[in-house]
Amino acid sequence: MSILIYAESSEGKIKKVAFELASYAKKVADSLGTSVTAVTINCGDASELSKYGVAKILKVNNDKLANFNAKAYADALKQAAQKEGSKVVVLSSTTDSLYLAPLVSIGLEAGLASNVVGLPISTSPFQVKRTAFSNKAFNITEIATDIKVLAISKNSFGLLESATSFSEEDFAPSLNDADFSVKVESVEKSSGKVTIADADVVVSGGRGMKGPENWGMLEELASVLGAATACSKPVSDIGWRPHSEHVGQTGKPVATNLYIAIGISGAIQHIAGINSSKVKLVINTDPEAPFFKVADYGIVGDAFDIVPRLTQKLKEFKAQNS
Amino acid sequence: MKILVCISHVPDTTSKINFVNGDSEFDTNGVQYVINPNDEFGLTRAIWFQEQQGATVTVVNVGGADTEPTLRKALAIGANEAIRVNANPTDGFFVAKQLAEVIKTGGYDLVICGKESLDYNGGMVPGMLAGLLNFNFVNSCTEITIDGNSAKTAREIDGGKEIISASLPLIIGGQKGLVEEKDLRIPNMRGIMTARTKVLTILEPVGAGNQTKIVKFEKPAAKSAVKLFSADDIDGLVNALHNEAKVI
Numbered sequence: 001m002s003i004l005i006y007a008e009s010s011e012g013k014i015k016k017v018a019f020e021l022a023s024y025a026k027k028v029a030d031s032l033g034t035s036v037t038a039v040t041i042n043c044g045d046a047s048e049l050s051k052y053g054v055a056k057i058l059k060v061n062n063d064k065l066a067n068f069n070a071k072a073y074a075d076a077l078k079q080a081a082q083k084e085g086s087k088v089v090v091l092s093s094t095t096d097s098l099y100l101a102p103l104v105s106i107g108l109e110a111g112l113a114s115n116v117v118g119l120p121i122s123t124s125p126f127q128v129k130r131t132a133f134s135n136k137a138f139n140i141t142e143i144a145t146d147i148k149v150l151a152i153s154k155n156s157f158g159l160l161e162s163a164t165s166f167s168e169e170d171f172a173p174s175l176n177d178a179d180f181s182v183k184v185e186s187v188e189k190s191s192g193k194v195t196i197a198d199a200d201v202v203v204s205g206g207r208g209m210k211g212p213e214n215w216g217m218l219e220e221l222a223s224v225l226g227a228a229t230a231c232s233k234p235v236s237d238i239g240w241r242p243h244s245e246h247v248g249q250t251g252k253p254v255a256t257n258l259y260i261a262i263g264i265s266g267a268i269q270h271i272a273g274i275n276s277s278k279v280k281l282v283i284n285t286d287p288e289a290p291f292f293k294v295a296d297y298g299i300v301g302d303a304f305d306i307v308p309r310l311t312q313k314l315k316e317f318k319a320q321n322s
Numbered sequence: 323m324k325i326l327v328c329i330s331h332v333p334d335t336t337s338k339i340n341f342v343n344g345d346s347e348f349d350t351n352g353v354q355y356v357i358n359p360n361d362e363f364g365l366t367r368a369i370w371f372q373e374q375q376g377a378t379v380t381v382v383n384v385g386g387a388d389t390e391p392t393l394r395k396a397l398a399i400g401a402n403e404a405i406r407v408n409a410n411p412t413d414g415f416f417v418a419k420q421l422a423e424v425i426k427t428g429g430y431d432l433v434i435c436g437k438e439s440l441d442y443n444g445g446m447v448p449g450m451l452a453g454l455l456n457f458n459f460v461n462s463c464t465e466i467t468i469d470g471n472s473a474k475t476a477r478e479i480d481g482g483k484e485i486i487s488a489s490l491p492l493i494i495g496g497q498k499g500l501v502e503e504k505d506l507r508i509p510n511m512r513g514i515m516t517a518r519t520k521v522l523t524i525l526e527p528v529g530a531g532n533q534t535k536i537v538k539f540e541k542p543a544a545k546s547a548v549k550l551f552s553a554d555d556i557d558g559l560v561n562a563l564h565n566e567a568k569v570i
Contacts, residue, residue, distance in 0.1 A: 070461065095477075099495075102448070106454055111533030112444075112533070133348075137341070137539055140536070142534060145533050178456075183486065185485045187479070190482055200569075201570070237504065250359050250497070278567075279567045292548050298551070299556075301553035
């Protein structure tokens with residue numbers, strides 16, 4: 001009956017997003033009088049999950065699962081949920097989790113709510129709040145099935161420590177060849193750089209930057225903040241920055257802590273894609289730029305003057321506060 | 323090769339979002355409806371398969387008669403025929419059950435869905451289809467080529483991409499990258515004229531329930547106005563980001 005979570009790992013280490021998931025699941029477990037069980041796949045030390053309320057860790061170790069495989073991973077989670085008699089399965093909103101969520105849903109005949117932004121409003125009937133209309137509204141969704149699957153929006157809940165004594169056990173779901181009919185032939189990944197999905201801060205540039213040759217100052221600002229770099233759609237369309245940096249409604253979604261928009265006017269599609277970010281700072285020469293209407297902080301002025309000075313002040317700040 | 327492109331009929335991005343009937347329904351008054359942006363990339367990619375590899379392209383939507391203009395637009399872009407399952411798309415599971423029936427009947431080799439629709443942002447229909455039909459499935463699909471019975475695809479992952487091979491039949495949850503924005507097909511006069519004579523079949527839905535229901539909608543709380551700092555007061559901004567917003 002425990003609440004089951006899929007604690008994602010990368011290169012053997014638990015991903016930060018799993019701690020937010022554990023924090024969320026722990027609260028749900030408390031309200032239902034049960035505990036939290038986490039499933040890890042090919043992960044080394046997962047004990048830090050217990051700091052956030054996980055009481056049991058089911059560790060799957062299987063070479064065939066070295067690359068992500070939605071069908072096989074979903075099958076493993078389904079078997080774990082059945083073993084645990086789980087009524088609620090909680091996933092994150094990473095690319096991999098959203099790929100396997102509907103497969104888990106069908107496998108368990110469990111209704112799925114994605115983009116969930118808070119704890120259940122009630123558990124009987126089971127109702128959760130989620131975002132809709134590209135972050136322009138919320139809906140309260142009721143899941144009528146016996147088992148429920150939730151995908152929690154990144155940064156919607158935060159971290160809640162709840163140190164728990166825990167147990168670990170090896171878990172070997174039975175998987176067959178049919179689970180592996182889709183094959184990863186190769187993986188291309190830029191290493192070292194923090195990704196937009198993982199970053200706590202994102203520094204994003206638009207057409208106001210005037211040309212790709214001017215991006216050095218944004219990259220330096222990003223470097224000081226340990227941030228990922230991003231760009232608006234026009235910038236990616238005209239090839240100033242790679243497509244992988246395009247954020248917005250048809251680009252990558254951003255749900256970071258601090259989104260810094262430099263020389264971006266704030267088209268509706270761009271704002272829709274980044275609106276889940278906690279704090280938005282806008283730097284633009286145009287005081288009428290639509291982005292200022294949704295920003296938390298702003299400076300009206302020339303980015304070429306402001307950004308280097310901001311970078312300098314942040315360097316000093318970091319030096320004083322480390 | 324038979325391709326099915328699943329089309330969602332969604333409010334245009336710039337639409338005002340309001341709710342009526344005690345906040346239980348979306349207010350469609352004055353709203354312009356379009357093909358879901360993620361689906362548009364898949365539709366153009368399907369037309370390329372039609373032109374380059376002789377595929378037939380069927381478009382399908384689950385919706386009321388109000389969605390037919392959107393299906394006609396897809397026909398004008400080049401799809402061979404359209405199907406409308408005559409039912410309200412009340413949740414992702416219900417829609418997936420209807421589409422699964424269409425897929426079983428039609429014997430499609432490739433099913434192209436948008437990864438997520440921009441109205442309800444469920445992102446679940448392509449995966450549910452794969453689960454219901456036990457078909458190969460690639461989500462966040464940004465590239466696809468087909469040679470005989472084999473498909474080679476790219477899946478966008480955090481910080482890069484995976485190259486994935488799978489045999490047909492295959493379902494993909496598509497997005498930008500299947501074609502570039504500049505390559506999106508738009509209806510021309512000839513397309514619009516021929517669309518009128520192409521077949522649009524209306525099917526009655528199969529019996530299927532919902533797993534979820536929307537109890538009500540809410541609009542976000544009004545945002546407080548932006549705190550502006552003068553270009554001379556970078557210290558003030560850094561201070562606010564640290565002490566007030568606590569993001570640095």
